[in-house]
Amino acid sequence: MYHPTTVQQPVLPPADIPPGVEWVTLPNGVRTLAYTHSQHAPAAQPEPTHRTAEPIPRWARTTALLAPTVGGGIAAAGFGISYAAPGLIAMTEALWAAIALIAAGALAPLILRTTRGTGGRGPAPVQHITQNVTASGLFGRASGTLNNR
Secondary structure, eight states: OOOOOOOOOOOOOGGGSOTTEEEEEOTTSOEEEEEOOOTTSOOOOOOOSSOOOOOOOHHHHHHHHHHHHHHHHHHHHHHHHHHHHHHHHHHHHHHHHHHHHHHHHHHHHHHHHHHTTSTTSOOOOOOOEEEEEEEOSSSOOEEEEEEEO
16 A cells, blocks of 8 residues: 655755745645745846956966967977987988898798709709607607608
8 A cells, every 4th residue: 555755845044045045835735945036035236337357267377378388399399300300311211221121031032942953944843841759748758750752
């Protein structure tokens, strides 16, 4: 069976209620806080005739301090690159030399295989070597046979 429970209304001291908010009773009998347009609300203050200096926002101060720092960093980077340019050019030449060396090392076996030991008669026949090795146990002595075909 359903038994409704009562809801405890929060206790709110009058000092914690902001201006323009009051306790009101809704048509269903529930009391709640609501914004009201009553005569008890404080009247709007008239604009002062002279303007007071407003403080500079924090984001504006941060941006103003960061702008010369970032600009100085970019200038220092450009200055450093201008000093590093000759070294960078030398490094690129060294890298190209290394690439040429790697390419020569990769192509040398292909060139040697086609010209070695043939006397210009074409590639030599392929030699097959088979090796069988056996051992007993983890530290046992190994023995094997070598077959040339």
